[in-house]
Amino acid sequence: MWNLYLPIAGxxxxxxxxxxxxxLVGFLSGLFGVGGGFLMTPLLLMAxxxxxxxxxxxxxxxxxxxxxxxxxxxxxxxxxFKMGFLLLVGGVLGGTVGVQIIKILRAxxxxxxxxxxxxxxxxxxxxxxxxxESLQALRKKGVVEPKRGEPGKVSIYVRMIQALPWxxxxxxxxxxxxxxxxxxxxxxxxxxxxIMGVGGGFVMVPVMVYMLxxxxxxxxxxxxxxxxxxxxxxxxxxxITNHNVDLVLAVILLIGSTLGAQIGAKxxxxxxxxxxxxxxxxxxxxxxxxxxxxxxxxxxxxxxxxGGH
Amino acid sequence: MTGPSRVGQGAAAVLAFLLALGLAGAAGAAAAELxxxxxxxxxxxxxxxxxxxxxxxIPAGAAAVVEVLxxxxxxxxxxxxxRGGLWMSVGxxxxxxxPSLYILQSSxxxxxxxxxxxxxxGVAALQKVVKLSGSLEASEQGKFFQEFLELKKHEQVYRxxxxxxxxxxxxxxxxxxxxxxxxPAKVPAGNxxxxxxAVLHGSLLSQRxxxxxVKMVGFPAMLMKLAYQQGALYGILAVVIAIVTGFIMGILxxxxxxx
Numbered sequence: 332m333w334n335l336y337l338p339i340a341g342x343x344x345x346x347x348x349x350x351x352x353x354x355l356v357g358f359l360s361g362l363f364g365v366g367g368g369f370l371m372t373p374l375l376l377m378a379x380x381x382x383x384x385x386x387x388x389x390x391x392x393x394x395x396x397x398x399x400x401x402x403x404x405x406x407x408x409x410x411x412f413k414m415g416f417l418l419l420v421g422g423v424l425g426g427t428v429g430v431q432i433i434k435i436l437r438a439x440x441x442x443x444x445x446x447x448x449x450x451x452x453x454x455x456x457x458x459x460x461x462x463x464e465s466l467q468a469l470r471k472k473g474v475v476e477p478k479r480g481e482p483g484k485v486s487i488y489v490r491m492i493q494a495l496p497w498x499x500x501x502x503x504x505x506x507x508x509x510x511x512x513x514x515x516x517x518x519x520x521x522x523x524x525x526i527m528g529v530g531g532g533f534v535m536v537p538v539m540v541y542m543l544x545x546x547x548x549x550x551x552x553x554x555x556x557x558x559x560x561x562x563x564x565x566x567x568x569x570x571i572t573n574h575n576v577d578l579v580l581a582v583i584l585l586i587g588s589t590l591g592a593q594i595g596a597k598x599x600x601x602x603x604x605x606x607x608x609x610x611x612x613x614x615x616x617x618x619x620x621x622x623x624x625x626x627x628x629x630x631x632x633x634x635x636x637x638g639g640h
Numbered sequence: 641m642t643g644p645s646r647v648g649q650g651a652a653a654v655l656a657f658l659l660a661l662g663l664a665g666a667a668g669a670a671a672a673e674l675x676x677x678x679x680x681x682x683x684x685x686x687x688x689x690x691x692x693x694x695x696x697x698i699p700a701g702a703a704a705v706v707e708v709l710x711x712x713x714x715x716x717x718x719x720x721x722x723r724g725g726l727w728m729s730v731g732x733x734x735x736x737x738x739p740s741l742y743i744l745q746s747s748x749x750x751x752x753x754x755x756x757x758x759x760x761x762g763v764a765a766l767q768k769v770v771k772l773s774g775s776l777e778a779s780e781q782g783k784f785f786q787e788f789l790e791l792k793k794h795e796q797v798y799r800x801x802x803x804x805x806x807x808x809x810x811x812x813x814x815x816x817x818x819x820x821x822x823x824p825a826k827v828p829a830g831n832x833x834x835x836x837x838a839v840l841h842g843s844l845l846s847q848r849x850x851x852x853x854v855k856m857v858g859f860p861a862m863l864m865k866l867a868y869q870q871g872a873l874y875g876i877l878a879v880v881i882a883i884v885t886g887f888i889m890g891i892l893x894x895x896x897x898x899x
Contacts, residue, residue, distance in 0.1 A: 336687040336825070338860035339867060343688040343825035379795075379826075391878045398886025406894065443729040563879050570875025574867045578878055579860075585882055589889035597893075626726040632794065634717045634733065634787045 339577035340384045346583055348378065353392060353587025360588065361400040361595025362602075363611045364551030365532035366393040366558045369618055371584075380580065381636060387575035388584070390565040395585035396592045397559040403596035404552030411503035411549050414513055415556040418535070421517020422561060428518070429525025447626060449526055454619035457537045461612035464541075465605040488542075504545040504553075516542055524561075532558050533615055540608070547604035551596075673697040674836040674848040681823060683856045689825040692852060696817035697810055698838035702845050704747040704805045704817040705837040707761045708852070710740030710797075711830050712769075717788070719775055731775025735788060738770060740828045742798045743821060747805040755842030761835075763789065763800070796824040821852075829856045 334343045352374055356367035368389050375385035404410055436445050495509030516538050524531030532554055539550040569575045599607060674696040681690045698704050714736045721730035744761055746752060753759040758768075767785050776784055792798035805819040817836065832852040838845040856864060867874045 334686065334688040334825075336683060336685055336860055338683075338856065338863045341826060341828060343686075391882055394879055395882035395886040395889075398883045399889045400886075402887060402890035403893070406890075444723050444726075447726065447728050566879050566882075567872070567875035570867065570878060571871040574871060574874075576867070576875065576878050578863055578867075578874070578881070581878060582881060582885075585885055589886050592886075593889055593893040626728065628727070630720050630727055632787060632790055633720045634784065634791050635720065635729070636791075637716060637718055637732075 335579060335583065337380070337384075337577045337580045339388075339575065340380045340580055342379055344378055344380070344580070349580065349583040350587040352378075353396075353584035354591040355587075356392075356584075357396040357399070357588025357591025358595040359591075359614070360393070360396045360532075360555070361403065361592035361597075362551075362599045363532075363595075363607065363614075364400070364536050364554035364558075365611070366390075366397065366562065367532075367588075368393060369533060370614075373621075375580075380577075383573065383575045383637070384577050384580070387566070387569035387573065388577045388581045390562045390569065391576050391578075391581035392584040392588055393562040394559060394566055395581075396588035397555045397562065399589035400555040400592040400596055401552065401559055403593055404548075404555060407548075407552070407596075407600060408503070409548045409552030410556050411501055411545070411553045412556065413499075414501050414504055414539075414543070414545070415553045417510060417513035418517040418520075418539075418553075419557045419560055421514040421519075422521035422524070422531070422535075422557065423564075425518035425521020425523075426525045426561075427521075429522040432522065433526055446526060447622070449523065451619055451622055451626070453523060453534060454615050454622070457534060458612050458615035458619055460541075461537055461608050462616060465608035465612060468605045469609065501545075504543070504549050506544050508543075513543060531561070533611070536611065547607055548599065551599055551607075674834065674850045676821075676834060676850050676852055679850065679852055681827075681852070681854045682858075683827075683829060683854065683860055685859045687825065687860070689827070690823045692821040692823060694805075694817070694819045694821055694834070694836075696836045696848065698807075698815050698817055698836070699840070699845050700809070700814050702815065702838040702840040703752045704807065704815070705752060705761055705839060706743075706745040706805060706817075706819060706821070707835045707837070708741060708743035708821055709833050709835070710742070710828065711832075712737045712739050714738065716774075717791070719784070733772055733774040733776055733784060736771040736773070739766075740797065740830060741823075741832060742766065742792070744800045745804045745819060745821075746802045747807045747817065749803045751800065751802050752839040753842065754839065754844055757844075760844075761837070795826055797826055823854065827854055829854050 333346050335346050336343045352371065356371045356374075359365065359370065360367045368386070371389045371392070372382070372385050375389065376382055380388075401410060492508050492512050495511050497510040498507060499510050500507045520531050520535050520538055523534055535557065536550055536554050539545045539554065540547060545553070566576060602610075674694070677693045677695070679692075681692065694706060696704065714734065715738045717733050717735060718729040719731045719733050720727055723730060744751060751762055753762070759765055770785065770788065772781055772784055772788070789798060805817055808816045808818065810816045821834070832854065834850045834852050836848045836850075838847075855861075866877075
């Protein structure tokens with residue numbers, strides 16, 4: 332009696348299982364500002380949902396979770412709309428470029444190799460760097476936040492971004508730099524996200540923290556704001572071109588995830604920035620290890636359906 | 641001889657069945673008879689697979705074989721292989737004439753085969769129909785056909801179950817076949833053919849076909865129609881539902897915890 336038929340996926344699934352999955356991923360979304368697609372899609376695959384439907388319906392679910400999360404963070408004053416908008420514009424441009432790159436790679440026949448390697452490298456580098464950085468910061472408690480200025484040492488990166496034109500003040504994030512910087516970084520993350528077939532939240536969050544020097548709490552809210560728009564676009568495009576969005580699946584997931592996102596947002600407020608970072612880094616590293624294993628171990632089946640990542 | 645009985649009209653089905661039996665008896669118990677209850681399965685909002693009851697009659701002493709076959713289509717699958725020591729998709733394999741569903745059952749402990757002619761059912765018969773092409777060597781055909789079977793079995797849409805059909809003596813001297821076809825939740829809507837064959841000493845005595853229809857009704861049918869005919873509207877609807885739910889949840893939480 333707890334099973335519901337998913338018309339687009341063409342199979343039935345337990346409602347409570349879906350609700351729980353949604354809750355878990357929504358919780359992580361509200362806590363870290365990531366969409367959670369990199370977790371949800373594999374979980375749905377395990378539950379027997381076809382990969383294309385899993386990815387498309389998940390983007391619909393993320394719309395709800397990120398609306399819920401953005402709203403919660405906005406009430407706490409944690410969304411830098413100006414920054415989010417610039418990153419979004421860059422992300423859309425980058426996404427378009429990334430899709431073309433994938434087309435060329437597919438024609439050359441080694442798309443999957445590039446995708447998998449990019450995935451492992453990105454997750455590995457981002458996860459490892461975040462983990463080490465926040466571990467160091469946690470050890471010498473107290474001198475964590477003021478570290479950002481670092482007046483004595485001016486790196487090449489800082490000199491480069493100071494040389495860029497159109498300097499602008501971002502009030503919410505408390506930083507000043509060129510309009511071009513978030514645009515360029517947005518393009519880069521957009522390219523990566525399109526190549527990997529994910530929303531890019533787990534790349535965007537570290538970019539905001541380390542390259543845009545934004546405070547962690549603003550990063551989470553701003554990232555969610557940007558993910559919201561990316562996923563609205565994906566949902567509508569998937570519905571028009573591939574008819575892959577399963578509304579029944581998405582609705583059950585999103586009831587769970589919007590609830591989870593609220594709890595996550597609340598908890599993110601209570602946790603220290605470095606605790607948040609080290610938790611996210613651990614999850615990112617776990618996913619990396621899991622993908623690495625799937626690349627090394629002989630798969631159970633040598634044939635698979637197309638789609639997904 | 642299979643009367644057009646519908647779901648829920650059990651009495652009519654039984655009557656038709658008895659009638660069919662009587663006729664079979666009159667014909668000297670030579671022909672196989674087949675009756676499905678229901679012969680039309682509906683996929684509604686809570687569909688989780690279905691059981692179709694099967695009743696038939698075959699000549700005495702013969703073994704029964706039931707084959708359920710869905711409509712065929714071409715599928716494109718990804719082949720996994722090693723590149724630089726790592727496993728990933730290395731090419732595409734086109735598979736033609738793929739039945740959407742394949743269920744094979746028998747009354748004997750093993751699926752009977754024919755000796756004089758090629759057996760028209762079973763894995764070997766399927767292998768003759770299903771064509772694999774694309775990024776695979778001629779020598780890999782057999783291996784990847786097995787992989788294809790594994791994929792379909794894993795999805796529960798291909799199943800071979802020897803010995804699940806029950807035989808009982810019929811009043812006319814023939815055998816009564818009873819069984820059930822378990823349609824998985826993944827069964828696609830469409831028209832299916834159920835075929836009952838009677839086999840004795842490696843030769844085919846008789847065959848009988850019955851159609852089985854699986855169709856989407858109610859809410860799932862409505863949603864499918866909207867998704868495929870009004871893609872843009874469907875996408876916008878999905879986004880609006882998501883945003884509204886997100887906001888409602890946000891407001892609910894605000895009310896509960898902060899005030």
